[in-house]
Amino acid sequence: MSSSSPTKGYDWTAIAPWLYAFVMFAVWEGAVWIFKIAPFVLPAPSKILEATIQFWPAIWMNSIQTMWTTMLGFIMAIIGGLLLGILVGWSRTIYAGLYPLMVGFNAVPKVAVIPVLIMWFGIGSIPAVLTAFLIAFFPIVVNVSTGLATIEPELEDVLRALGASKMDIMLKVGIPRALPYFFGSLKVAVTLAFIGSVMSETIGANSGLGHTMLAAQSQFNMPLVFAVLLALAVLGIVMYVLMAWLEMRMTGWAHRSSMGQ
Numbered sequence: 001m002s003s004s005s006p007t008k009g010y011d012w013t014a015i016a017p018w019l020y021a022f023v024m025f026a027v028w029e030g031a032v033w034i035f036k037i038a039p040f041v042l043p044a045p046s047k048i049l050e051a052t053i054q055f056w057p058a059i060w061m062n063s064i065q066t067m068w069t070t071m072l073g074f075i076m077a078i079i080g081g082l083l084l085g086i087l088v089g090w091s092r093t094i095y096a097g098l099y100p101l102m103v104g105f106n107a108v109p110k111v112a113v114i115p116v117l118i119m120w121f122g123i124g125s126i127p128a129v130l131t132a133f134l135i136a137f138f139p140i141v142v143n144v145s146t147g148l149a150t151i152e153p154e155l156e157d158v159l160r161a162l163g164a165s166k167m168d169i170m171l172k173v174g175i176p177r178a179l180p181y182f183f184g185s186l187k188v189a190v191t192l193a194f195i196g197s198v199m200s201e202t203i204g205a206n207s208g209l210g211h212t213m214l215a216a217q218s219q220f221n222m223p224l225v226f227a228v229l230l231a232l233a234v235l236g237i238v239m240y241v242l243m244a245w246l247e248m249r250m251t252g253w254a255h256r257s258s259m260g261q
Helices: 016-035 045-054 056-090 092-107 110-121 125-149 153-161 166-203 209-218 222-259
Strands: none
Touching: 016 045, 045 056, 045 222, 056 092, 056 125, 056 166, 056 209, 056 222, 092 125, 110 125, 110 166, 125 166, 153 166, 166 209, 166 222, 209 222
């Protein structure tokens, strides 16, 4: 009697993003060709590829500049957001007092703050770094403070009855509980940091992808504009994937139950 072993279907999830991207660019290329859309209105992907190759040295150097300012502001946001998040989440009284102030600060459009930063620090990298910091700071603070402030009161009462101090509760329960919130917020914050640095570069900078895109726009070089946008998308995806990997690496225990479903 012969037995046939069951064969597993191919897992398409690994190549699905590449397949969808190929289909999207193919439809895009075909639509531009069929409707004869001018390159200065909507360039075809082939024209964007040509611009990327032609201006690759400038795109590469300005990508490094944007990445440097973004990551510096992002690291500052991690340190400041983690410290302030722990402070805000330490006590419900502090949480109730500072949280509305943080919401009000975050409600101010950061694009309105950039001219002030340029007036203070001049045109260059510092306003871009500070804008990346300001725009990425709030999600980290909110997530860390929420993770600490939402410890069940019953759990705190039990731990205090067992002789645990406030410091013991925070170190052994609160901070481990807030880690999934913290690493989850990094995925949001790193993309926001890119937005902040590029916004600042388009307003007042001598280098960076935002400055390059503004210069290309003033020359009606739309293929180069889209090439810069593509470079920004690639950088954002790379950093998001890195933060997602770091989240699973550091807080895999928090996702274990959902992965088994």
